[in-house]
Amino acid sequence: MLTLLGISGALRAASTNRLLLAEARRAFGEAHHTEADLRLPLFDEDLEIAEGFPTAVLALHAQITAADAIVIATPEYNKALPGVLKNALDWVSRVPGAAWRDKPVAIMSAADGRAGGERSQYSLRLCLTPFRPRLITGPEVMIANSRKAFDDNGLLTDDRNRKGLAELMSILKSEATRPKN
Numbered sequence: 001m002l003t004l005l006g007i008s009g010a011l012r013a014a015s016t017n018r019l020l021l022a023e024a025r026r027a028f029g030e031a032h033h034t035e036a037d038l039r040l041p042l043f044d045e046d047l048e049i050a051e052g053f054p055t056a057v058l059a060l061h062a063q064i065t066a067a068d069a070i071v072i073a074t075p076e077y078n079k080a081l082p083g084v085l086k087n088a089l090d091w092v093s094r095v096p097g098a099a100w101r102d103k104p105v106a107i108m109s110a111a112d113g114r115a116g117g118e119r120s121q122y123s124l125r126l127c128l129t130p131f132r133p134r135l136i137t138g139p140e141v142m143i144a145n146s147r148k149a150f151d152d153n154g155l156l157t158d159d160r161n162r163k164g165l166a167e168l169m170s171i172l173k174s175e176a177t178r179p180k181n
Contacts, residue, residue, distance in 0.1 A: 002031040002176050005067035009074035009085035009120070011038065016110040016146035017073035019154045023162075024071045024108065027169035034067070036060055036088070043090040057091040064092060064099040069106070069176035070133075071169070076111040076120035081127065089127050100131035104175035106168050108141035110149065116142030136171050139164045 006021040025033050040056050041047060047054075053061075064070065074081050092099055107124055109117025121142065125135060141164045143149045149156060156162050 002068040002173070003034065003066055004028050004031040004176075005034050005036060005063050005070045007036040007038070007070065007072045007085070007088075009038070009072065009082040009124075011084055015075065016143065016150060017075050019150050020073040020108060020110045020141075020143060020146075020156075020165075021071065022154060023156055023165055024073065024106075024169055027162075027166045028069075028071070028173055029169075031068075031173075034063055036063055038084045038088045040084075040088055040091055043087055043094075048094060053091075053095055057095065060088060061092050061095040061097070061099050064103065065097065067103065069104045069172050071106045071108065071172065072124065074107065074109050074117060074120045074124055076109060076113060076115075076117040079119045080123040081120045085124065086127060089131075093131065098131065100128065100133045102180065103133045104136065104172055104178075105133040106136040106172040108143075108165065108168065110143035110146035112146055114144050116144035116146070118142055134175055136168060136175065139167050141165050141168050 008017045010017040107121050109121050111117035151157050
């Protein structure tokens with residue numbers, strides 16, 4: 001059975017990006033689903049030198065390494081990815097072993113703005129590039145006006161968004177089952 005790791009760039013329990021991750025899990029289908037916890041200390045090389053890697057950072061690195069596929073849902077904060085997500089990338093990059101290397105990764109976003117987190121996705125792609133994952137380039141799933149995009153049960157209400165998400169998860173699943181070189 002495949003392992004799908006979900007990463008939300010929003011810490012808030014009721015965030016629309018967590019709702020979007022739940023929709024992605026449903027669309028991905030049967031798999032062992034895990035969700036990362038980005039409540040990490042701020043990256044500080046002095047901390048790393050004095051104390052080593054925090055346990056939560058090592059746990060995140062292990063989750064990424066063990067995952068067959070990763071889906072990241074990110075809000076847009078001030079025209080870019082959230083600081084907690086960037087901080088997690090910075091920490092994981094310090095741990096030996098290329099956790100992201102050749103890992104199939106799908107990016108999506110839910111944001112209050114009319115572009116649905118477009119800039120957060122582009123900034124996240126830029127930050128992931130050095131790690132050399134297999135980024136899924138489309139379809140782009142950007143949920144605009146996200147507070148009104150889900151019904152009372154947490155389900156996406158727009159057919160176009162549901163279809164795009166289903167296609168993105170289908171491609172991600174296909175990449176996860178593709179033989180490795």
